[in-house]
Amino acid sequence: MQQTEPMGSPSPKRPARLLSGETLAVRAALVILAALLLFNIAFTPNFLSLQTFNLNLTQVATIVIVGCGMTLVIATGGVDLSVGSLMAISGAIAPMLFLDRPELGPVLGVTLAIAIPIVVAGAFGWLNGVFITALRLQPIVATLVLFIAGRGIAQVITNGNLRSFSGSSTASDAFSFIGQGRPLGIPFQVFLMLLVVVFTAWVLRRTVFGRQVLAVGGNEKAARLAGVPVTRVKLWVYTFSGLLAGLAGLIVIAINRSSDANQVGQGMELDAIAAVAVGGTLLSGGRATVVGTLLGALIMQLIRYTLLAKGVPDAAALTVKAAIIVAAVALQGRRSS
């Protein structure tokens, strides 16, 4: 290109990076989390113990893992209601491999019992994506299909029976490590959770796919006109959400050393959406923070823990939980305007 005269006044030299909406949301979440921690340190006996730490993290890990997938889905302007049911499917398949197929041997059995359920859940997630892109169903309706049918499928797989593997065997013990292992004294799923958070945050921030997710959620028409493969992006976010739900399902049955298609992942979709919302991700899409989702889940968990520690009954705690969500989303509306 030949050099031409510059047009208009040159832009001012770049000042320090501006604070984006995401950064503000994460800061707000950090402040709330810090306040909750300080409150508990001051008023809850034995709060600063490894046991309390592990208890809270064990309970929050699966919500965070599913929440990471949910963050990407919501970032495209969608929602995934099927995650809890996909967890149940994943949890129903696993025992069929490491318990019912002793001929596979413990190594292969456990490997397959981890890989296959995750892949199956991912495939169901992909199906959600197909409903949404090819059949143009609204995400809430499309994923409602598997929300309902998924748990039914899980019950058919298990014949409605509770599968327990509390008895000790090489395979059962090895499998249960993902829920009960304590490397360095910290629950194994906490490491999984951190891995998923770091990976998802990296995908969202640094990869073409991540930025395309935000472009699709921010303005789908504009994204399409800029050559973003909108259909492919959507298929992948729902697949990713399915894969993570599959992983979370395995963690839940490993913690309990039993798989109950009725119970695994029950209510998970709402916990995950709540974590995403409280964390500062815009529910209408286009703006998302994975770290925010982690903080959001921790805030919800700490509130529940605090209320229980103070002797507030669980039913009342639910009301407080709802109030927090309303407050967070209302605040978010103000921030974005």
Added chain:
Amino acid sequence: MTQTSPTALLDMQSIDKRFPGVLALEGARLTVNRGEVHALIGQNGAGKSTLIKILTGAYRRDGGTVHFEGREVDFGSTAAAQKAGIATIYQEVNLVGMRSVAENVLLGREPKRFGLIDWKALNARATELLIKLGVHIDVREPLSGFSTAIQQMVALARALSVRSSLVVMDEPTSSLDEREVGMLFDTIRTLKAEGASIVFVSHRLDELYAVCDRVTIMRDGKTVLERDLKVLSKLELVSTMIGREPGEVRLGQTGFSGQHTARGGEVLLEAEGLQHGVRLQDASLSVRPGEIVGLAGLLGSGRTETARAIFGVDSLEGGVVRLEGKTLNLRDPRDAIKAGIGLCSEDRKVEGIVPYLSVRENLTLALLPRLAQSGVIDEKRQLELVEKFIERLGIKTAGPEQPIRELSGGNQQKVLLARWLAMNPKLLILDEPTRGIDVGAKAEIQRLIDELAGEGLGVLMISSELEEMTEGADRVIVMRDGRSVTTLEGADITADALIAAMAGGELGSLPSSTQGGATHAAN
């Protein structure tokens, strides 16, 4: 009111409407007689939609008076206007597609028995209303199963189920085919025969002349002409609407240099017989490297549709697009982008910017896959490139990380231009590149387009501003009713010739009575 004729059904005088930062209407006027079909026309932003919204109670006016059926009125809501007898049919049918035709006709006013819907009476009443409009269908079928024309008839039947003395139709024909338009016109004539008045908004001149008695022409928020259509030629109508008198077409108003030496040789883009739906029926054009080709025409003439077809947004139902001699298989914008085409859409907000993302992200949205290795973005290269374009195009921003929605319209447009320039395209399609941009930024963008063509880029530019055509384009293709009808080149690109071609066929000079006539081209 001195001008109010005794037979006037509607008389709107000196209507003002202010929006933050703009005066949308300034002393606008609209008078409709009883039993009259009245055309309301004007360019984009002329104020006709605002005027209609004030009439139908969707907006409140800031000044002026409205008399309806002899009484002064001030509708606080659309419901109040409906109750008074003003029915409105919008361009996009807003009914409930999944419900039956009958339910749609009488939604909210269903006949009831013992508190429950009386289905028999409902269906009978709906059938009766539709038959009056000449529509014979099973009213129990869901509405979505019918064509747009029928759906529009249903909307009309709905409007007529409450007795209306004035029916406002906002571009009712824009998505109808010829036969369906005929049906609608029959209905309009029936209504007229029954004594109702109609306000008809359309950009299709033939239709206006076929069905309307009188016309009100608006421009820049004012009513500029009110006349019987019988004594107004198409040419007069168009030049009044566009509003360019010879003295108004001033040279050097734009940032275009006015002298491009289009590089001869091979044709870069060739489009032949493009077809999509009813709005794009037969468009052909070509662009050579280094050439700015203008695409002119009235609203709804198929300019934007042509651009969308070439860019693969709307699938072709006929015709062929060739780039450098190779036929393109266009299923998606991505195919066009891969071939080396870029498109800046006319609606920046809806189809251009991703508001929450930063200038950096918006600028590199199309380029991202090329900035990445194994899917991971090379952020250093990205930032260098963004800073280069901010400097080169003079984009005024606090920095690459500023959300694009905080930028002015002109600077947003520059970012979107940069989005394509970064791709190093062979052809850039610009749909109204300077709409809604302040004067200074406008000239800068025009100068930039000029430079880019000078560097060998092929440019296809859609614009409603005659100056941009006369000063900017090397060649202008004029579209009318979905077809490319005329090509003007070099010195032949004059305001006169453009207006004549847009109006349709009536060549020759304008009658001297025309207030907006352009008898002598400025160049």
